[in-house]
Amino acid sequence: MKRVPKIVLALLIQGLALLILAAVVKGASYWVTPPYPLWALAVAQGVLAAFLSCRLGLPCWWRLIQFGLPVGLYFGLHFQINPWWALLIFVVLWMIFFNAIKERVPLYLTNSTTRQALKKLIKRRQQVRFLDLGCGLGGNVVFMSQLVNVERADGVETAPIPYLVSKFFTLLRGGQVFAMDIWKTQLGYYDVVYAFLSPDPMPKLWQKVIAEMHPDAIFVSNSFAVPEVEPSEIWELDDRRKTKLYLYRMQDFQAKMG
Ligand SMILES: C[S@@+](CC[C@H](N)C(=O)[O-])C[C@H]1O[C@@H](n2cnc3c(N)ncnc32)[C@H](O)[C@@H]1O
Structure with a gap:
């Protein structure tokens, strides 16, 4: 089941729930005379699909989507909501979470404790060139651009709405953002x-980091370690989520790089 894309699995589960519901309705018709209220059937379909989802390999939070889909469809049809609204909401979400589908990387943001840790990390360095891979709304880029020992703070982002927001934000407050895929950056x-x-892009990203970054540079990954690579240091921060920063000082890997 793991190889089936989640969206396909979700639809298959809706189909299975529909079959089960049809069988139940057929059986129930011997005791309770149909027709049954449509809203109740939509809710039953949602509950069944949500119940099956976690058990059949979808992440458990998909239960919400699986419940909401038939119930939302019912309400949309019942109240004759213009379907363009659904399309509009879908397009806006797609433009924000573009990389959740393509790269399995959603949008969530670095907090201020982590930014202070980044400041501490570079405090003994001069003329630092900083890059945020997938810079979201641009907060880190702006923050780093305002530090006196930072010569240049850049970010790259491909999700359209975060890119536009970060572009605007950096134009006003400092730093530069490019509409560029992280795989096309020059880390050197x-x-x-x-x-x-x-976790998904980390093995491939590590290959890029090792191939391109210079020996004096540091690669920092917030929350997601590179699998099977011992970091130079791990900083556990004193924030609510106990953020872990995995630090990879390139000099520590030079010998292994050969
Ligand atoms: C978890 S967010 C982090 C945002 C920001 N770096 C921060 O820490 O606040 C990850 C961001 O990476 C972007 N992203 C994911 N894959 C990307 C890719 N291949 N190229 C450019 N941006 C990417 C996503 O769109 C998302 O905005």
């Missing part, structure tokens, strides 16, 4: 490369 130019992504 930077002293500190920061990533807050997800």
Whole structure:
């Protein structure tokens, strides 16, 4: 089941729930004379699909989506809500969470405790060139651009709405943001490369980091360690989520790089 894309699995589960519901309705018709209220059937479909989802391999939070889909469809049809609204909401969400589908990296933001830790990390360095891989709304880029020992703070972002927001934000407050895929960046130019992504891209990203970053540079990953690579240091921060910063000082990997 793991190889089936989640969206396909979700639809298959809705189909299975519909079959079960049809069988139950058929059986129930011997005792309770149909028709049954449509809203009750939509809710039953949602409950069944939500119940099956977690058990059949979807992440448990998908239960909300699985419940909301038939119930939302029912309400949309019942109240004759213009379907363009659904399309509009879908397009806006897609433009924000673009990379959740493509790269399995959603949008969530670095907090101020983590930014202070980044400041501390570079405090003994001069003329730092900083890059945020997938810079979201641009907060880190702006923050770093305002530090006196930072020569350049850049970010790259491909999700359209975060890109536009970060572009605007950096134009006003400092730093630069590019509409560029993280895989097309030149990491060799930077002293500190920061990533807050997800477990998914980390192995491939590490290959890029090792191939491109210079020996004096640091790669920092917020929350997601590179699998099977011992970091140079791990900083556990004193925030609510106990953020872990995995620090990879390139000099520690030079010998292994050969
Ligand atoms: C978890 S958010 C982190 C945002 C920001 N770096 C921060 O720490 O506040 C990850 C961001 O990376 C972006 N992203 C994911 N894959 C990307 C890619 N291949 N190229 C550019 N941006 C990407 C996502 O759109 C998202 O905005």
